[in-house]
Amino acid sequence: MEFKKNDTVTLYIEDMGHDGEGIGKADGYTLFVKDTVIGDKVEARIMKMKKNYGYARLMKVLEPSKDRVQPRCPAARACGGCQLQFLSYEKQLEFKKNKVKGNLKRIGGFENICIEQVIGMEEPWRYRNKAQFPVGKNKDGEIITGFYAGRTHSIISNKNCYLGTEVNEQILEEVLVYMKENHIEPYDEVSGTGLVRHVLIRCGFKTGEIMVCLVLNGDALPKAEKLTARLQEIPGMTSITFNVNKKRNNVILGDKIVKLWGQDYISDYIGEVQYRISPLSFYQVNPVQTEKLYNTALEYAGLTGKEIVWDLYCGIGTISLFLAQKAKQVYGVEIVPAAIADAKKNAERNGIANAEFYVGKAEDVLPKKYEEEGVSADVIVVDPPRKGCDEALLETMLKMNPERIVYVSCDSATLARDLKRLCAEKYEVKRVAVCDMFPQGVHVETCVLLQRRTM
Secondary structure, three states: OOOOOOOEEEEEEEEEOOOOOEEEEEOOEEEEEOOOOOOOEEEEEEEEEOOOEEEEEEEEEEEOOOOEOOOOOOOOOOEOOOOOOOEOHHHHHHHHHHHHHHHHHHOOOOOOOOOOEEEOOOOOOOOOOEEEEEEEEOOOOOEEEEEEEOOOOOEEEOOOOOOOOOHHHHHHHHHHHHHHHOOOOEOOOOOOOOOEEEEEEEEOOOOOOEEEEEEEOOOOOOOHHHHHHHHHOOOOEEEEEEEEOOOOOOOOOOOEEEEEEEOOOEEEEEOOEEEEEOOOOOOOOOHHHHHHHHHHHHHHHOOOOOOEEEEEOOOOOHHHHHHHOOOOEEEEEEOOHHHHHHHHHHHHHOOOOOEEEEEOOHHHHHHHHHHHHOOOOOEEEEOOOOOOOOHHHHHHHHHHOOOEEEEEEOOHHHHHHHHHHHHOOOEEEEEEEEEOOOOOOOOOEEEEEEEEOOO
């Protein structure tokens, strides 16, 4: 049967794609349907067609899967933040394990990889210590905050995200009241006018400290004292700042931070290590799971106190300082200067003297240090961004020939690609663990131990 756009079809969902969409077939034609899960029988309308597959919109669940659950958030379908809220948590973990295993096999060629554990959460809600809410107007001209609808920049009004902390709602309410009372306009992406672009909120889960940072399309916040007076009343408020971003692009934060009240940072702990976190700091958003992930990385590193360790893409030193507790010496490399400044302060405030940090691209710093100074490593730890490791960096890692490499990855596709390169010559995969840092979403962290082969 020939299908066309806007046709309604009945599908049985038999698989799920990498982005969490259900996959079904209508007369052999494959359709991806968001908000469906394996086992659902659904009615869907075809929205977009390619030669061999298409995309359809869920219209009605005719027979729900035994693994389908009622989403906690009323905005779950419209919002682009969660892709798996309709799937039971047990099955979310299974989906993520299969996603990692599939990428390792399909891209890396690793046929018989054993994932030794899938580290889930006891309570997979309210786990995010950071949220960035865009500010705009609805069709009635009212100022709103919320999240972008999937694959768009249309704001779905929502002050109570069930992944974030409960205090977020109170903070957003105060910001909105301040903006309305003082006639402060939200940013308009189309015209490039308006002032307030985003509200960034960070919370220290162990310290209880709260940071609020308004991202502005300008150099000043009018009547800022009225906002700070409101926000100071919230228990735990520690830092109120604004960030200047006048560029017309999709990057949320600019480089300049201006303090309005309190400190320009908050503190929090992962395990026994305390970290200083500024608005620009990269800091894992799920502190409960971060501790589990870093303990796994530490275990895989197999440190005895005698090792020299290089930690690449080190951020504010989160993994570095964990490793330094059991290593002889740790060297961290990170491209963001503000993050390295934080890393040095974090080492100092924790009394850690055996960690040294360098600013620059890992793919520039390590090859240069190796070629010019002959630096060595017993263990290399990498935690790269989604794009994975640069070829020049992988080449240098192979030349340095460490006994072990611990690869922490937020994208199992680029992980598989890089492992294939490293294992083609000297290394073999010894251990793999999957850690669910993002319940209700499709992303997952993977920790892999590579051991140098004995020749």
